Amino acid sequence: MLDVIYGGRVMLMNRIEKAAVNSPVRRALQRFYEVPALMKLAGGPLAPGARAVEIGCGSGYGTRMILDRFRAANVDALDLDPGMVAKARRRLVDRPGRVRLQVGDATDLKAAFGAADGSYDAAFDFAIIHHIPDWRSGVAEIARVLKPGGVFVFDEVTAHALARPSYRHLFDHPEHDRFTAQDFLAELPRHGLAVTGAFTRISGDYLLGAARKQDLGRG
Template sequence: MRAAIQRRYEAPLLKRLGGTVDGEHVLEIGCGQGVGTQIILEQFGAAHVTAIDLDPAMIDRARERLRDHGDKVALRTGDAEHIDAPDDSFDAVFDFGIIHHIPNWRASIEEVHRVIRPSGRFYFEEVTSHALARWSYRTFLEHPEHDRFGAFGFVHELETQHLHVGDRATTRFFGDFVIGVATNHDS
């Protein structure tokens, strides 16, 4: 179900907001089983994707899913709060709903900003505190309980980190999600 939503809804919306990444070197944080990485390659046109996840088992699953993409993909265990890459390493970074899982989510935004080249883009789909307060999220899913963000708070933090969103963000499903694209305004 999650993969279908990413492919049929989130990816087209993100493309409308920020365009494709044809021929670019991209990072995906929290790649899980590799669905987002596959979308970045096939729908956004990335030349190369470096994809990280905290869980080595997820990296193994992603490796299996993405085996046909060969050297266009580099998969490794990694932490969005401490991205193992030099400054200005990527043309774009994608976040398909991982930052709301990170207790120190601001540190992950700082890291995203650090690794995106000037004028590079940050594509994000995030779950807000509004959704996390719902009974279903509290009962069936595990998330940090403190310092959660709403759509405005998330976009404000991006802007604070010189990741300019402007009118390229929207909320969906009664404010449960914030989806958008920010551009690194450092020069």
């Protein structure tokens, strides 16, 4: 068994996926394709002083993008895998005071950062929610910690990709109740997140998008 399951609620990457995620190819894809596309979907950089949270930060490359490209003032970033958090710490050593890194579960940001409701201006999901067995609880937690008007930026791997022989043979993911792009987009409004833009690529394998937390107090 290469994968590790904690209490049936979470699942880490196996060694093959770790190698893929930590490769220069992944970083180049993120830097030159995903981040520019997500910036457009999110309506450009964040407002000055913006506080961001990143779930499943992996080696911290996306965290750098959130600081440098999205121009967040501060980022709270977490990952379930202590090895990945250690890599992220090394990558972000030159950003003291702007990044808090924690080992923790994306479905409980209170435990990791003491995050109260409405704590963040932006939340980032670079390909992690499909790893959460109860993925809807990941969406719910993002919605909880976003301020009204806050943006949720997501880049996800759908059930369509996870069903491909390459994914099934090489990687370990939760097998039940995975989402299509339509499922994911339909879940967001249930948590007060209004989709502002989204598209899929590679025949629906990947979903990129942005959503805004609605101010439910306003008519």
